C-alpha cells in the first residue's frame with residue numbers, strides 16, 4: 001500500500017522537515033496514548049500524512065481558511081475515483097498540447113476556474129465540486145511554483161509555470177490520501193474554530209503562514225491577505241488558551257527571525273514559558289548566494305522534549 005503524501009505543492013510545505021520534527025512529537029503520541037489529531041493550518045498536510053501513517057489516529061480534524069483547498073480535500077476523501085477521471089483528462093490534454101500552446105490551455109482552465117466560483121456552494125459536496133477539485137490540482141501543478149494567490153476580486157491570478165513536463169497527479173497516492181482521510185473531519189474556516197475539537201488527548205500541530213524573515217521575503221500571501229505580527233500574537237494567545245483550558249499537546253512551527261537578526265526575540269516573547277527549539281530547513285532565503293542553504297525554523301511546544309526511546313508502530 002502506498003504511503004500517503006501531499007498531493008499538491010504548497011508554500012511552507014513541511015515534507016523536508018518531517019524527519020527532524022519526529023524527534024519533537026509528544027511522548028504520549030509515540031506511546032499510543034494520543035488518538036486525536038488536529039491541524040488547523042492544513043496546507044499540503046505533510047505532517048498529518050506522516051503521523052496518520054506512523055501512529056494510530058482514530059480521529060482527525062483538519063482545516064484551512066482556503067475554501068478551494070478544503071473543497072479539494074473533501075473531494076479526494078469522498079469521490080476519489082470520479083476525481084481521477086477528470087485528472088486523467090487534464091493530464092492527457094496537457095501532454096498532448098504543444099509546448100507553445102500550453103500557456104493558452106493554462107489560461108483557459110484558470111478562466112473557467114475563476115468564473116465557476118459563483119456557481120459553487122462550498123457548504124455541500126455536489127457534482128460540480130469534482131471538476132473544480134481537478135482544476136485546482138491542475139492549476140497547482142502547472143502554475144508558477146505552486147503558488148496560490150487571489151486578487152482583490154477573488155480571482156486566482158498566478159501565471160503559468162512553463163513546465164516542459166508536469167505530473168498533475170499520482171493515482172496510487174490519490175487513493176492512499178483518500179484512505180488516510182477516512183477518519184478525518186475536514187472543514188473550511190479560521191484556525192480558532194478548532195477549539196471545540198480539542199481535548200486533553202489531542203495532539204495539535206499549528207503551522208501558520210510564516211512571519212516574513214526579511215522585509216522583502218514574504219511567504220505569507222496565501223489567500224490575498226497577509227498574516228501580520230498582530231495575528232501572530234493573537235495566535236500565541238490562542239496557543240495559551242488551548243494549553244490552559246484544554247491541556248492538549250501543542251506543537252507550532254514558524255520561520256526563525258534569528259536567521260536575519262540574532263537580536264529578534266519575537267517568538268521568545270510571544271511564547272514565553274514554553275519550549276522553543278530550532279531545526280534546520282533547506283530553503284533559499286534570498287538571492288544572495290551566501291544566504292542560501294540551511295536556515296532554521298522555530299518549533300514551539302507546551303511539553304518537554306524527550307529523546308526518542310520508545311517507538312510504537314501500528
Ligand SMILES: C[S@@+](CC[C@H](N)C(=O)[O-])C[C@H]1O[C@@H](n2cnc3c(N)ncnc32)[C@H](O)[C@@H]1O
Nearest residue numbers: 010012013014041043044045046065190191207
Ligand atoms: C505554512 S502553510 C501550511 C503548510 C502545511 N503545513 C504544509 O505542510 O503544506 C499555512 C496555511 O495556513 C492557512 N491559513 C492562513 N490564515 C489562516 C487562518 N486564519 N486560519 C486557518 N488557516 C489559515 C493558509 O491557507 C495556508 O494553507
